[in-house]
Amino acid sequence: MYIYSVIHALQRLGVNPILTDNPEELQKADKVLFPGQGEASNAMRYLREHGLDKVITELKNPILGICIGQQLMCRHSEEGDTECLGIFDADVLRFKPQRHEDKVPHMGWNQLEGPTSELFKGFGEGEFVYFVHSYYVPVCENTIATTQYIIPFSAALHKDNFYATQFHPEKSGSVGERIIKNFLEL
Amino acid sequence: MLAKRIIPCLDVKDGQTVKGTNFVNLRQAGDPVELGRAYSEQGADELVFLDITASHEGRKTFTDMVQRVAAEISIPFTVGGGISELHDVEKMLSAGADKVSINSAAIRNPNLIDEIAYNFGSQVCVVAIDARLDENGWTCYLNGGRIPTERNLFDWAKEANQRGAGEILFTSMNHDGVKAGFANDALARLADELSIPVIASGGAGCMEHFRDAFAIGHADAALAASVFHFGEIGIPELKEYLRAEKINVRL
Numbered sequence: 349m350y351i352y353s354v355i356h357a358l359q360r361l362g363v364n365p366i367l368t369d370n371p372e373e374l375q376k377a378d379k380v381l382f383p384g385q386g387e388a389s390n391a392m393r394y395l396r397e398h399g400l401d402k403v404i405t406e407l408k409n410p411i412l413g414i415c416i417g418q419q420l421m422c423r424h425s426e427e428g429d430t431e432c433l434g435i436f437d438a439d440v441l442r443f444k445p446q447r448h449e450d451k452v453p454h455m456g457w458n459q460l461e462g463p464t465s466e467l468f469k470g471f472g473e474g475e476f477v478y479f480v481h482s483y484y485v486p487v488c489e490n491t492i493a494t495t496q497y498i499i500p501f502s503a504a505l506h507k508d509n510f511y512a513t514q515f516h517p518e519k520s521g522s523v524g525e526r527i528i529k530n531f532l533e534l
Numbered sequence: 535m536l537a538k539r540i541i542p543c544l545d546v547k548d549g550q551t552v553k554g555t556n557f558v559n560l561r562q563a564g565d566p567v568e569l570g571r572a573y574s575e576q577g578a579d580e581l582v583f584l585d586i587t588a589s590h591e592g593r594k595t596f597t598d599m600v601q602r603v604a605a606e607i608s609i610p611f612t613v614g615g616g617i618s619e620l621h622d623v624e625k626m627l628s629a630g631a632d633k634v635s636i637n638s639a640a641i642r643n644p645n646l647i648d649e650i651a652y653n654f655g656s657q658v659c660v661v662a663i664d665a666r667l668d669e670n671g672w673t674c675y676l677n678g679g680r681i682p683t684e685r686n687l688f689d690w691a692k693e694a695n696q697r698g699a700g701e702i703l704f705t706s707m708n709h710d711g712v713k714a715g716f717a718n719d720a721l722a723r724l725a726d727e728l729s730i731p732v733i734a735s736g737g738a739g740c741m742e743h744f745r746d747a748f749a750i751g752h753a754d755a756a757l758a759a760s761v762f763h764f765g766e767i768g769i770p771e772l773k774e775y776l777r778a779e780k781i782n783v784r785l
Contacts (some may be wrong), residue, residue, distance in 0.1 A: 354629065356606075360606075455700070456537060
């Protein structure tokens with residue numbers, strides 16, 4: 349379960365996170381991590397039912413969306429034809445295989461190209477990170493790193509205090525650890 | 535570019551790794567978490583922990599081990615062995631496993647694949663298939679290769695794919711333990727017929743065998759146990775070799 353993986357990753361860095369859906373705790377936190385799990389329309393329904401859609405979009409502290417967390421921070425997702433949070437000005441699409449070798453989900457270690465932003469402080473080209481996903485965010489003005497799979501897509505996004513990665517830094521070995529550390533040091 | 539994956543497999547009995555290891559500088563070579571961490575540091579892309587314990591007590595020990603792996607190791611790992619119902623899957627995922635591998639249970643109750651995919655997503659569901667090439671073609675076996683079934687490898691793999699498996703882990707019983715290379719023809723056919731990744735297993739003896747599993751067998755990942763455990767092949771050398779052979783791997 350990715351949420352526990354994120355907690356473990358933080359604990360390995362000496363941080364003890366609070367697992368919460370309480371708006372006040374989220375607003376007071378130094379940093380917020382928003383790892384996703386499951387399917388987009390169910391996840392959005394959960395956020396709306398708990399009033400968290402509004403809370404998240406209005407957060408002023410740094411927040412890092414991971415995997416479906418990144419997708420939910422976009423405008424709309426093709427998964428379940430879901431209206432999302434609209435933080436990033438992009439729509440989430442499903443991978444369409446072009447050749448037989450193009451398997452969906454995109455699963456495994458792939459490379460970051462053109463990493464910019466403080467999230468990738470100290471990064472060169474081509475670092476490997478771990479992905480598991482069937483939907484992607486196209487390259488847009490918020491893109492801070494791309495990855496090539498079938499087409500180039502947004503491996504990470506940034507706008508104001510909102511950060512997001514399509515890959516799983518918590519499962520990406522020492523490279524992922526550096527990304528989480530960079531986020532914690534923002 | 536998406537990298538081809540190298541996956542060491544650790545057999546665990548009563549909380550201890552079964553096969554001996556030639557790892558130096560390892561305080562407890564028998565501790566699966568220590569060994570897993572060593573592999574992770576050497577550049578393994580994923581780990582598989584296979585529970586071969588029979589007893590109830592041993593199963594509890596395995597769950598504790600899964601929790602320790604999840605807390606201490608920062609690459610994805612799959613657990614398998616003794617997973618026969620949805621409840622077992624939930625237990626392993628809650629303990630921190632990223633994926634579960636199901637084998638005999640899936641053949642006995644194929645609906646388990648649909649249930650795992652529906653409840654937790656396809657990406658957690660690895661369907662492991664043990665098959666042997668005989669006069670009738672590639673036949674699937676149950677219980678670690680002890681009981682033959684009526685099922686054909688390719689038909690079963692396709693059904694598993696359609697039911698929502700996220701990956702197929704194919705072990706050729708003809709090749710397993712022989713160290714003469716993977717079953718590349720069958721692997722290539724699986725890779726071409728399925729829409730999900732295929733993990734090659736059984737037969738690794740030297741570095742060329744890994745190259746062939748990727749280049750000829752079109753495998754997405756290759757799994758091995760003894761060549762890594764006994765230090766016959768080091769993961770860093772293997773990856774350097776594969777990179778030189780134009781196979782994209784994570785270095």
